[in-house]
Amino acid sequence: MKLKIALAQINTKLGVLSANLDKHLSYIDKAKKEGVDLIIFPELALTGYILQDLVPSVAIRPNAKDPIFGPLLDASKEIDIVTSFVAEDDRHRFFIAAAYLSKGEIVHIHHKVYLPTYGLFDEGRFFAAGDKVEAFDTQFGRMGLLVCEDFWHASPPYLLWLDGAELMIFISASPSRGLTDSPKLESARWVDHINQAYASLFTTFIASTNRVGFEDGVSFWGGATIHDPNGERIATGPQYEEALTISEIDLNQLHRTRARLPLLRDERPDLVQNELKRILG
Numbered sequence: 001m002k003l004k005i006a007l008a009q010i011n012t013k014l015g016v017l018s019a020n021l022d023k024h025l026s027y028i029d030k031a032k033k034e035g036v037d038l039i040i041f042p043e044l045a046l047t048g049y050i051l052q053d054l055v056p057s058v059a060i061r062p063n064a065k066d067p068i069f070g071p072l073l074d075a076s077k078e079i080d081i082v083t084s085f086v087a088e089d090d091r092h093r094f095f096i097a098a099a100y101l102s103k104g105e106i107v108h109i110h111h112k113v114y115l116p117t118y119g120l121f122d123e124g125r126f127f128a129a130g131d132k133v134e135a136f137d138t139q140f141g142r143m144g145l146l147v148c149e150d151f152w153h154a155s156p157p158y159l160l161w162l163d164g165a166e167l168m169i170f171i172s173a174s175p176s177r178g179l180t181d182s183p184k185l186e187s188a189r190w191v192d193h194i195n196q197a198y199a200s201l202f203t204t205f206i207a208s209t210n211r212v213g214f215e216d217g218v219s220f221w222g223g224a225t226i227h228d229p230n231g232e233r234i235a236t237g238p239q240y241e242e243a244l245t246i247s248e249i250d251l252n253q254l255h256r257t258r259a260r261l262p263l264l265r266d267e268r269p270d271l272v273q274n275e276l277k278r279i280l281g
Contacts, residue, residue, distance in 0.1 A: 001252070003140045003167075006039040007029040007224035007245040009237050011213030014048035015058055017068045021046065024083065027244055029073050034246055037140060038080040042171050042211035043148050046085040047235060049117040050171040050216045055126045058087035062106060076101035080138065080254060082145065084171055085129075087111065093128040098145050099170055108136035113156060114149040120175065120218065123149075135163035141251060148172035151194060162269055166254055168198065170208040176219040188223050188239065189262065201233030203257045203264060205249055212242055229257035 008027045013019045025039060027261045031039045043049065046068060062069045062085070063144045072081060080102045087097035087109065096112035111130025115123035135144045144160030144167075151157055151170045160168055174187055191208065199206045206230060212222040224237030224245050237246035258264060 001140065002248050002250055004035060004037045004246065005207055005226065005235075006036040006249045007207065007209045007226070007235070007237055007243075007247075008033070008039055008045075009209055009212050009222040009224045009245070010041065010242050012045055012047060012215075013259065014050065014215055015054045016048075017046055017060075021050070021068050021071060022091050024072060024081075025075060026080060028081065030244055031246070032079050034244075034247060036079060036233060038082070040082040040169055040171065040207060040209045041075050041084060042209045043084045043173040043250075044086070045083055045171075048215060049211070049220075050218060051086065052122065052126060055086055056088075057095050057173050059086045059094055061088055062097075062109065073106070077104045080140070082169055082171065085145065086118075087206045094126065095130060096123065096127055096147055098169075100143065100145060100169075102120055102138060103195065104131075107138060108134075108145060110134075110145045111124065112147040112150060114153055116149045133159045133163075135160050135165040139168045142231065144168045146170050148174065151198070157198050157202060159214060161204060161264070162267070165206060166205060166251065167205040167249075168202075170195065172210045173220060174210045176221045188221055191223070192225065192233070195225055195227050196231045196233065199227035199229060201263070203261055204228040204254070205229060205251075207263070211239075212240060226272070229253055 064070045064073050085096045087095045099109045100107045113130045117124030135142050142164040144165030195206045195208050207226045209224045211220045221239050223239045226235040237245035238245045
């Protein structure tokens with residue numbers, strides 16, 4: 001099976017959901033004209049990232065009646081969509097959320113598990129942490145969805161791998177950090193290394209979308225990528241500019257790679273479970 005993916009690395013307007021929705025719909029329309037099956041937007045693409053005290057005022061309860069979420073659900077009748085927003089639960093806790101939408105329905109919502117609160121990051125002050133990492137079924141196979149800091153920790157991708165994810169979707173709002181003599185940003189270099197490593201270790205597809213633009217003095221670098229189960233980068237978006245990077249992946253590559261390199265077959269989750277019990281005990 002072939003899957004045509006569009007990575008939408010966009011700039012957002014902080015706290016202006018209507019403008020960000022319009023940009024989503026514009027990019028979705030472009031992707032549909034290119035025959036795309038799945039379009040992926042970056043972390044907090046509907047709200048902007050450095051929200052701080054704006055968090056309660058931009059929170060969404062994702063359903064068809066919501067004026068922001070409803071049009072995206074309607075658009076997903078023709079193309080699968082991954083987007084990200086602030087979600088509010090019934091107990092009025094706020095989460096950095098990512099949703100997979102398809103055929104007018106919410107297929108899966110992931111709440112960001114790891115909230116960086118160091119350096120220029122302040123997420124732990126304003127958001128609650130998610131407590132689940134689950135793969136989910138789509139019309140194109142089983143997938144997993146993580147947000148930024150989630151994939152700087154080894155356990156969430158590992159759990160998605162064990163849970164059957166054949167495509168892992170990583171979305172981020174990664175700022176530009178680590179200027180050196182190298183032509184590549186240190187933050188961009190590390191993200192690329194991690195994506196390649198996970199693709200290789202877990203013999204799976206990794207699709208990564210990062211935002212661009214400036215917000216409250218912080219620059220975001222873009223650089224969307226797709227890696228195949230051999231760890232080869234098969235798509236690359238530009239840095240520091242909005243772009244729709246389109247690439248087609250061949251899901252049959254999973255069969256070819258895993259027949260040659262049966263890491264999943266030989267994995268020992270029972271061993272991991274036993275050793276974790278020992279370590280935690």
